[in-house]
Amino acid sequence: MGEIKSAREIAMEKIEKLGEPTEEERLEWKYVPEGEKLAAKYLKQEAELLPELNKYDKKALKYVMKGLNSVLIKNIILPENEAAKRTSKLAIDGIKAIKTDKLRVEAVINQIRHLFNHYAENGEKQRKQAYNALKKDFQAKLEQALRQQMGSNAANFRIDVEMQPQFQEEWRRLKSQLDSQYLQLLDEYKQELEALA
Numbered sequence: 001m002g003e004i005k006s007a008r009e010i011a012m013e014k015i016e017k018l019g020e021p022t023e024e025e026r027l028e029w030k031y032v033p034e035g036e037k038l039a040a041k042y043l044k045q046e047a048e049l050l051p052e053l054n055k056y057d058k059k060a061l062k063y064v065m066k067g068l069n070s071v072l073i074k075n076i077i078l079p080e081n082e083a084a085k086r087t088s089k090l091a092i093d094g095i096k097a098i099k100t101d102k103l104r105v106e107a108v109i110n111q112i113r114h115l116f117n118h119y120a121e122n123g124e125k126q127r128k129q130a131y132n133a134l135k136k137d138f139q140a141k142l143e144q145a146l147r148q149q150m151g152s153n154a155a156n157f158r159i160d161v162e163m164q165p166q167f168q169e170e171w172r173r174l175k176s177q178l179d180s181q182y183l184q185l186l187d188e189y190k191q192e193l194e195a196l197a
Helices: 006-020 025-041 051-052 058-074 082-097 102-156 165-195
Strands: none
Touching: 025 051, 025 058, 025 082, 051 082, 051 102, 058 082, 058 165, 082 102, 102 165
16 A cells, blocks of 8 residues: 655645746746736826837747737727726727737727627617516516515505616626627637737
8 A cells, every 4th residue: 555645745746747947937927927017007007018018128028928918808898888998999009009910900900899889889779678678577577476465555665676686687697698799709809819919
């Protein structure tokens, strides 16, 4: 029968098998987070990208760009409100500034803009219709439940359906379902952007 090892002993053996990190791994561990921080500052409008990027040597720049690119692309989001629109615009402007394949980048960004316009115009109509239908359905069910419980006294009660947790939960689920087609397409465009130089 073999010897029983503690979790620490097992972990130490695994670490020994891994060996020393390569120079590439060290550079990535150091500079990807710096790129992520730069992206966050840029999105808060506390930093300009190109002057900041010029501070890095060629070896580090590759990893800074990786972190920067990742955060900018994650911040291209559906234009649900003004803050989301501003964030997406900044992220898109940042992507355009750092990518070298300008024509292909612009083509993908145009697809994203088209998607955002469709979401804002047609998607808004769909969401309003779905919201009103859900509200009407919930109101009818709530009134029926009140009549069953209270009989003729039910007419004296007014309940704001929109404030009911069940309604809010159902609306979030329905909205998520409506948005899923847009999100799926947006994710495809974001993957295209990520792959571009």
